[in-house]
């Protein structure tokens with residue numbers, strides 16, 4: 001029974017993957033159509049499993065986005081490397097509970113190994129704590145929980161036992177361009193968002209070091225600073241070395257949200273851009289973005305592993321992690337029972353190696369530059385950002401309406417898919433190249449489609 005169902009799933013999976021490169025990238029059905037295709041009355045006795053898998057695959061198809069394919073440039077979404085996808089299949093088949101060593105020794109050892117490889121690839125302190133979470137949101141949350149523990153402990157307060165009521169106030173200093181998941185993390189941590197102190201950014205969306213210096217000068221007591229490596233719009237990276245020096249002069253905890261940008265550490269080509277990154281106290285990253293492993297896969301890294309563990313465990317508050325001891329994965333994340341998401345990360349890193357990962361990142365960055373070159377040659381098009389990573393911001397003519405109209409046309413046309421954003425108060429098209437399978441031809445084809453849609457929108461300059 002299991003075998004024949006898996007054969008069926010494999011058939012459907014292969015059909016999807018074969019079609020993927022040429023598929024209309026956006027959705028092809030309305031909500032009503034999807035509901036009509038998928039909604040059946042809940043039965044008392046259930047249905048034949050093979051029929052259910054077929055019905056699911058048929059009913060969902062037109063509501064699936066081609067984001068795993070080569071011409072999806074929306075948000076910042078990677079695809080799935082074949083090796084990571086295969087490892088992810090096995091993860092489901094094995095159905096391990098990755099919570100503690102006893103529930104899956106293999107998942108524990110794999111996370112230990114992946115931890116070492118990641119610290120090596122990112123060139124971060126080799127003794128840092130690493131947790132495998134659902135995504136960037138939980139990576140930011142976990143890192144900031146460790147930060148909350150660390151800065152309050154220095155102030156003589158045990159937040160895990162005593163909570164925040166009556167605690168010394170913590171100053172929360174964030175980039176004005178911080179991702180919303182930073183704000184949401186502050187909410188979940190009991191800090192709220194009203195008190196966030198926002199530091200000015202420059203024209204690329206980078207936190208200004210002089211503004212941070214001014215801000216910290218006025219503050220006393222525990223401080224957490226949230227910087228960014230990889231602005232979701234421009235891809236810009238904050239001046240990390242300077243920020244780290246300023247933060248540490250004030251005994252502040254520096255967190256870096258590097259959900260996709262941290263992968264720049266894995267290529268020599270971007271070393272200078274992410275210089276000083278290693279000086280921070282914590283980092284958030286996504287494997288499901290640029291490493292191209294399936295969802296859900298985020299990574300949290302905390303330099304002071306004792307703070308990391310103390311924030312995430314109920315016992316052993318100041319226990320140092322002892323080398324050679326069995327890893328209980330739950331000590332580094334907010335979850336208890338969970339998917340063994342380390343397997344896919346392990347497989348991806350092992351298959352690519354250092355050079356393969358650097359090439360994955362470099363290729364995406366080159367394709368982004370290619371987009372900017374092709375589109376920028378057209379006089380009706382303005383490229384709004386310095387293309388330093390994998391993000392390109394594009395504007396058509398001088399009206400928000402024109403730009404939004406072109407985006408909507410491109411989405412409907414289906415050659416590629418990308419979305420809009422607001423950049424410095426103006427509408428912009430945002431292109432993110434994050435998929436391992438995107439070729440130079442895909443960029444040419446997509447650029448042509450964009451320019452075709454611009455012409456159809458009546459795009460004189």
Ligand SMILES: *Cc1c(COP(=O)(O)O)cnc(C)c1O
Pocket residue numbers: 076134135136137138179181230231232257258259260286298
């Ligand atoms: C994507 C992203 C996040 C959120 O990550 P999720 O995996 O979607 O939870 C946070 N910060 C930045 C900079 C991002 O690009």
